[in-house]
Amino acid sequence: MTTLLGKDLLAMKDLKKETILHILDTAESFREVSKRDIKKVPSLRGKTVLNFFFESSTRTRTSFELAGKRLSADVINLSASGSSVSKGESLIDTAKSLEAMHPDIVIIRHGDSGAPALFAKHTEAHVVNAGDGCHEHPTQALLDLYTIRKHIKSFRGLQVAIVGDIAHSRVARSNIYGLKTLGAEVTVVGPKSLLPSEVLRFGVSVAHDLREGVRGKDIIMMLRIQKERLRLSPFPSLREYAMVYGLTREVLSDVGSKALILHPGPINRGIEIAADVADSVHSLITEQVESGVAVRMAVLYLLSMKGS
Amino acid sequence: MASFWKEDFLMALERLATAKDLNEYVKQAAKAVIAVAKTKKIALIGIQMRGVPLAERIGRLVESESDIAPALGKLDINFYRDDLSQVAQHPVLRKTEIPFSLDDQEVFLIDDVLYTGRTIRAALDAMVDFGRPARVSLLVLVDRGGRELPIQADWAALSRKVPKEKNIQVKLKECDGEDGIDLL
Numbered sequence: 057m058t059t060l061l062g063k064d065l066l067a068m069k070d071l072k073k074e075t076i077l078h079i080l081d082t083a084e085s086f087r088e089v090s091k092r093d094i095k096k097v098p099s100l101r102g103k104t105v106l107n108f109f110f111e112s113s114t115r116t117r118t119s120f121e122l123a124g125k126r127l128s129a130d131v132i133n134l135s136a137s138g139s140s141v142s143k144g145e146s147l148i149d150t151a152k153s154l155e156a157m158h159p160d161i162v163i164i165r166h167g168d169s170g171a172p173a174l175f176a177k178h179t180e181a182h183v184v185n186a187g188d189g190c191h192e193h194p195t196q197a198l199l200d201l202y203t204i205r206k207h208i209k210s211f212r213g214l215q216v217a218i219v220g221d222i223a224h225s226r227v228a229r230s231n232i233y234g235l236k237t238l239g240a241e242v243t244v245v246g247p248k249s250l251l252p253s254e255v256l257r258f259g260v261s262v263a264h265d266l267r268e269g270v271r272g273k274d275i276i277m278m279l280r281i282q283k284e285r286l287r288l289s290p291f292p293s294l295r296e297y298a299m300v301y302g303l304t305r306e307v308l309s310d311v312g313s314k315a316l317i318l319h320p321g322p323i324n325r326g327i328e329i330a331a332d333v334a335d336s337v338h339s340l341i342t343e344q345v346e347s348g349v350a351v352r353m354a355v356l357y358l359l360s361m362k363g364s
Numbered sequence: 365m366a367s368f369w370k371e372d373f374l375m376a377l378e379r380l381a382t383a384k385d386l387n388e389y390v391k392q393a394a395k396a397v398i399a400v401a402k403t404k405k406i407a408l409i410g411i412q413m414r415g416v417p418l419a420e421r422i423g424r425l426v427e428s429e430s431d432i433a434p435a436l437g438k439l440d441i442n443f444y445r446d447d448l449s450q451v452a453q454h455p456v457l458r459k460t461e462i463p464f465s466l467d468d469q470e471v472f473l474i475d476d477v478l479y480t481g482r483t484i485r486a487a488l489d490a491m492v493d494f495g496r497p498a499r500v501s502l503l504v505l506v507d508r509g510g511r512e513l514p515i516q517a518d519w520a521a522l523s524r525k526v527p528k529e530k531n532i533q534v535k536l537k538e539c540d541g542e543d544g545i546d547l548l
Contacts, residue, residue: 081457082457084457085440085442085443085457085458085459085460088459088460088461089443092493093465093493093494093495096493097443097444097490097493098443098444098489099443099444100446106530179525206432357443
């Protein structure tokens with residue numbers, strides 16, 4: 057008998073609506089734990105959690121580390137540079153040698169799409185995808201959905217705009233799948249060079265004009281311009297991008313927007329989002345960060361249940 | 365509801381307590397709290413799910429019958445269960461709200477039915493994270509025997525040995541629409 061979550065959490069695309077809602081409900085209970093004096097519950101006591109980050113990340117890695125530790129698990133942080141991966145060991149060999157540690161959960165962030173899925177095939181441990189290439193970042197989408205849910209009545213018919221480098225964004229993909237599964241309607245906004253060529257296959261609307269794209273939306277999700285990920289030059293300069301696609305107070309008031317603003321972080325102030333917008337009352341950016349640990353605790357907790 | 369179903373159901377059901385009985389038990393529980401409270405610093409912690417409305421009712425009565433105003437907390441023990449790796453389906457998580465320190469408090473743990481004692485063990489574990497109570501007492505409506513751990517109720521309205529196959533169902537207006545205790 058399989059539980060709601062299955063063995064691994066690799067992608068939002070695989071999650072049914074009831075599963076997503078169950079994760080969000082579970083996260084709500086874990087929020088309270090982080091407010092206590094003693095921020096710990098014994099649910100994962102004695103379990104070994106490996107935090108394997110092939111790509112650098114402070115916030116996601118810390119968030120997962122805290123989540124595991126607050127569940128009383130033994131958390132070990134591994135990074136590619138310090139491991140034999142840098143000596144040329146293949147991913148599958150790495151998975152096999154880590155099995156000797158009998159990890160219960162392995163959390164992986166990797167630069168190649170599909171790496172966590174491949175890893176999952178070669179380990180008995182539960183695998184959590186913490187971001188793979190341009191593919192998916194399910195826990196980010198889950199915490200975004202969790203944050204949004206606190207401020208809306210229903211996802212059904214919710215109008216969402218996702219703005220920026222959709223082509224390279226695993227956060228965008230995960231959010232698109234998650235939002236659509238819950239019944240929201242998504243518009244992606246950006247220059248053609250930053251939208252995937254088959255973007256309509258996601259079942260989203262497309263806008264190349266920022267104001268048109270955010271008009272009438274309940275939620276605006278801004279994506280970071282990932283300077284480290286751009287191999288070709290999709291736009292003439294950061295300054296031009298900021299002028300055309302940067303979310304500023306002016307843009308919002310031009311369309312009479314009362315939308316809530318999200319951003320997965322870290323934000324490039326003055327590029328994709330103006331400082332005053334990021335700090336405004338409509339901005340849920342700080343809440344997103346705060347939700348991260350609770351949502352990740354929920355994921356680790358649910359994966360550890362029998363049958364998954 | 366088809367009547368044949370209702371009759372089958374009623375044949376298997378024994379009403380152990382009516383709404384009137386249950387409310388009388390709640391009154392007695394409040395009296396027990398007042399009698400046993402050695403200080404004024406008392407806290408009632410209701411164990412989710414039905415322990416919570418019970419604790420609230422007892423709290424209101426204690427406050428009206430004495431000059432003690434008990435602090436009220438709710439506890440969901442799911443994170444402290446000893447059977448997490450055996451629970452095949454996902455248990456429903458409810459709120460834990462203990463917005464005060466348990467240091468030096470006289471705590472009354474309140475639940476509807478005491479059976480194996482594992483829920484209470486989990487509750488005691490949970491409480492350790494909220495402070496160091498001066499004393500913890502256990503108040504239940506029904507003690508049905510069948511203990512698997514050395515745990516006792518300090519006060520029980522009803523004590524009745526119930527075999528494994530049968531079930532005690534406590535109904536409370538706040539969550540079940542009516543008051544009563546049934547044996548199924």
